[in-house]
Each structure stands twice: as structure tokens, then as C-alpha cells.
Amino acid sequence: MRAAEVIALKMDKGVFDAMLAAARQAAPLEACGLLGGRPGQATVFCELRNADASGEHYRMLPEEQFAAVKGFRAKGLAITAIWHSHPATPARMSGEDLRLAYTPGVVYIILSLASPQQPEMRGFMVEEGTPREVAITVLEHQTC
Numbered sequence: 001m002r003a004a005e006v007i008a009l010k011m012d013k014g015v016f017d018a019m020l021a022a023a024r025q026a027a028p029l030e031a032c033g034l035l036g037g038r039p040g041q042a043t044v045f046c047e048l049r050n051a052d053a054s055g056e057h058y059r060m061l062p063e064e065q066f067a068a069v070k071g072f073r074a075k076g077l078a079i080t081a082i083w084h085s086h087p088a089t090p091a092r093m094s095g096e097d098l099r100l101a102y103t104p105g106v107v108y109i110i111l112s113l114a115s116p117q118q119p120e121m122r123g124f125m126v127e128e129g130t131p132r133e134v135a136i137t138v139l140e141h142q143t144c
Contacts, residue, residue: 008135009081009107009123011035011042016138018045020119023085023111026050032058034065035081035109036072042080042107044072050084057096058084081123083109090114091122093131101126107134 015035023031029050036044046068050058072078082103086092091112093101101108101124108131112120123134 008137009040009042009109011136011138013138013140015042015045016121018047019083019109019111019121022047023087023113023119024116026085027087027113028055029053030055030058030085030087031111032060032082032084034068034072034079035083036068036075036077037080038077039080044075044077046071055087079103079106081107081109083111086110086112086114088114091120093124093126098126098129098131101129101131107136109136 019033022033025031031047032050033045033047035042036046048060048064048068051061052059069079089112091110093108093110097108097110107123108126109121109123114120121136123136124131125134126132
């Protein structure tokens with residue numbers, strides 16, 4: 001599946017809940033990680049360490065990324081999304097987010113905690129430096 005073909009992502013509720021818990025736990029720092037599954041689906045959550053320990057940006061360690069990908073592949077899965085939180089800003093691609101979006105074919109998910117009681121999650125495909133929003137549906141029951 002080419003990146004241009006991904007127009008929606010289905011996410012298990014357990015994956016969303018784990019991502020939200022990790023973002024809240026890390027705040028005021030950004031949390032980050034990978035989601036695994038099949039094209040158009042996110043069924044496996046993986047939190048990685050924000051090596052920069054910053055509230056304004058994140059950096060994943062390559063060795064942690066490789067270990068996560070190896071774990072996904074062992075289950076017959078692939079990376080479907082790269083996620084990070086924005087503890088105090090909206091769920092939008094920042095200039096830095098766009099500059100660092102160089103993995104093709106994945107959805108970039110931003111989970112904003114700017115309104116703590118109403119977290120906002122948005123997904124984007126980035127092609128040639130231009131973000132295009134991807135609809136994310138959180139499924140109550142694991143059907144992915």
C-alpha cells in the first residue's frame with residue numbers, strides 16, 4: 001500500500017487508551033512511540049523513550065525503534081503509525097514535526113493534552129513536506 005492510499009486509520013480502543021495514559025504520565029514532556037498493525041489498522045501500542053526529555057520535541061532512539069519493529073515483524077505486523085504527544089499545544093504538525101516526517105507510508109499521530117479533560121488526536125500522512133489529514137476511528141471492540 002502506498003502512502004497516498006491511506007485515507008483512514010482504525011485504532012483499537014486499548015491502543016488509544018495506552019497512548020493517552022503514556023502521554024499523561026510523561027506530561028509536561030512529550031511522549032512518543034510506534035503503533036503496529038496491518039495497513040490502515042493500529043492494533044499494537046509501543047511507547048518509546050523521548051531521548052530529548054523535552055516538552056517541545058521528541059527524539060526516539062534508533063535501537064529502541066529497531067527493537068519495536070523487530071517485535072512487530074515477529075507478529076507479522078508492520079509500523080502503521082508514529083505517535084507523539086503535545087502536552088500544551090494543539091494536535092497539529094509543527095515545523096519540526098514536518099521536517100522529521102521522513103518515514104513513508106505511516107500515519108503521524110499527534111495527541112494533544114492542551115485541554116486535559118478533552119484530549120485531541122489527529123493523524124497525518126506527510127508527502128513531500130505537506131501534511132494531509134487522515135481520519136482516525138477508535139474502535140470500542142478489537143476488530144482490527
